[in-house]
Amino acid sequence: MAVPARNQQAKIIPSVAESDTYLSKEDYFGEGRKVKFVTYGCQMNINDMETVRSILFANGYVETDDERMADIVLLMTCSIREGAEGKVWRMLKRLRRKGAKRQTIGVLGCMAERVRHRLLTDENAVDIVAGPDSYRDLPRLLAVTRTGHSAINVQLSLEETYADVSPVRVDSAAKSAFVSIMRGCDNMCTYCIVPFTRGRERSRPLRSIVEEVKRLSDQGCKQVVLLGQNVNSYRDTSEISYASSGVDNVGLSPGFKTVYRPKKGGLSFLTLLERVSNVDPEMRIRFTSPHPKDFPIQVLELIKDRVNICNQIHLPAQSGSNAVLETMGRGYTRESYLALxxxxxxxxxxxxxxxxxxxxxxxxxxxxxxxxxxxxxxxxxxxxxxxxxxxxxxxxxxxxxxxxxxxxxxxxxxxxxxxxxxxxxRQLRPGDYVAVEIKEANSQTLIGRALRRTTLQEFANERFRIGRLADVL
Known part of the structure; x- marks a missing residue:
């Protein structure tokens, strides 16, 4: 097996076409090579690493929790703040200092997109650089490193990339799961690098999202968190029958504006939320991270009416000053935010x-x-x-x-x-009925997390077990 030469001047393989001359599909197979997965940053990165697991496991790679036993170490990275990148650089420095076993090191995600040249040339720190839309290419990139070269793919897509990939979750028995529904952001807030590291907004077909939620329900999952950089601007235009029609033209929150042309046609976040919440009445639905502009009255009414959509809304304000909000390019004023x-x-x-x-x-x-x-x-x-x-x-x-x-x-x-x-x-008082997610249960004690006030009639009286909802007084 060829050893990547990170201590020498690395040749970067930028595209599939260039590597086809000396690699076959058989070379992409992992042959049981052990991978250590390390994730930094947001929930989207956790979900992305679950997608990476699925792709690599299907190509003959296996996971190890022991970094010392790993043939490959893959870091899923975040660039939203300087401190997040600092953690990755410190990790890379530590990995390079290890002299025992020669490992293939890869940086995935936002840092791969933002500082790719520094990673591969200036710092000569890694063997693989893979951006957020190139995880399908990882088997090829890993095959390239076995020939003694470094490899890179940071091309961003204009379409959803992983709709047909079923994520492999770290804990298959977990009662909560992340489901990615869209990627990228078009808002161009002046402080934010996400449009440059994650690309333009593109939404996953609604049908594939509902199918994934159904699978999770069948597996006993009790909570789904819908993910996106701007999750409530979701709009599926994948089907010709409604791609340009006005079937779901809900507007923006009153008093809010966008820097781009308002999106029309297709199926919006409202329809997605309605259909996902219909899959399993006992499955709690959450979503993050939204933008205040994309909360039309219809979405709020649906949250009010559906018991299984959690009454928790993340409403990023970023500032309380109109002058700063204008400089940030947020598209609203303090007054319109408070009205919402x-x-x-x-x-x-x-x-x-x-x-x-x-x-x-x-x-x-x-x-x-x-x-x-x-x-x-x-x-x-x-x-x-x-x-x-x-x-x-x-x-x-x-x-x-x-x-x-x-x-x-x-x-x-x-x-x-x-x-x-x-x-x-919202402080709970004696006498309040509260919906609680049970975390631990035995014959004498129930330990859980309070979700919201409720009424006893909302949930069936069933045996208590971890992951179930219970009413407590």
């Missing part, structure tokens, strides 16, 4: 709202920061993810001078004490 919050709570009184915020964005003043804190206090979220701004090359703001609360490398944080009293309305 009011509409949601009017329709779904027990809803749990969560959000994302960026502190220290370019040009943010102390007053802008105070407006963000005021928004957090006003909305009373159940939970917020708050991060200091991290400059990303290629994003629109990367070409301008940085001026804001993060000047001089100072990290800006929002202290817990600044937002006391969040979501007081």
């Amino acid at each position: 919050v009011h509409q949601i709570r009017q329709l779904i009184p027990d809803v749990s709202l969560t959000s994302d915020f960026i502190a220290g964005f370019c040009g943010e003043s102390e007053n802008d920061h105070k407006e963000t804190l005021d928004l957090i206090r006003h909305v009373k979220y159940s939970f917020c993810y708050v991060f200091p701004y991290s400059m990303r090359e290629q994003s629109k703001r990367s070409s301008t001078a940085v001026s804001g609360r993060a000047d001089g490398g100072t990290k800006v944080v929002v202290e817990n004490c600044e937002v006391d009293g969040c979501d007081e309305s």
Whole structure:
């Protein structure tokens, strides 16, 4: 077996066509080579690695949890913030220092798309670089490394790439599963690198999503999380019969706008959510990560009416300042965002709202920061993810001078004490009935996670077991 020469000047094989002259399909077979899978970042990366498992297992590779026994180490990476990339670079440095066993090292995902040249040439750190849309090509890329070369494929697709691949989940008995429904993003927020690392929005055919959810239900799965970089902008135009028709033309949230031409035709997130929630009335449905602009009244009414669609909505605000929101290119104002919050709570009184915020964005003043804190206090979220701004090359703001609360490398944080009293309305009180997901069960004790207030009539009185819903008083 040829050994990749990372310590020499590596030849990069950029396309299938160039490698066909000396590789056969038999060379793509793994012959039992052991792979260690390491995942960094978001839920989408977890789901992507499940897709990678499926592709490699079908080609004769096997998984090992022992890094020392691995022939191959594949890292699924994240580029959303500098800190996420730092973890990967430290891991690569550690892998290169090991002198015992020569391993093939691959970087997959967003970092592969963003810093591919540094990975293969400047740092000479890896043998394989594979972008988010090239995982089907991994058997070939791995075959190339066995000839003593490095290999790369970072081509982005304009269509959904993995609709027919059944992910191999780490825990096949798990009661919760991720289901990818769309990839990429067209929003072009000025702080975000996702459109450059994940590409344009493309949605998976609705039929294949429903089929996967049915399989999960048959396997005993009790919760499905629908995934996408902009999950609620989903629109399936794969079928000619409705690709250009107006069968499902729900609009944007009132007071919101987009930087691109509004999408028309096809089947929207509303239809997808309706059909998925019909598969199994006892299967909980969640989705992430949405954009506030894509919450028309019809979607909110469906969430209200369907018991198995969780009353939890992630509503990323990013800032409470109109000036900063304009600079970010978010397509809404503080006032339109608050109007949406009011509409949601009017329709779904027990809803749990969560959000994302960026502190220290370019040009943010102390007053802008105070407006963000005021928004957090006003909305009373159940939970917020708050991060200091991290400059990303290629994003629109990367070409301008940085001026804001993060000047001089100072990290800006929002202290817990600044937002006391969040979501007081959702604090559970004695006498409330609560839907609980059971995590542990024995003859004397049930341990679970509270999901939301409920009524005893909503769920059947069945034997308690892990993964089931139960009403507790």
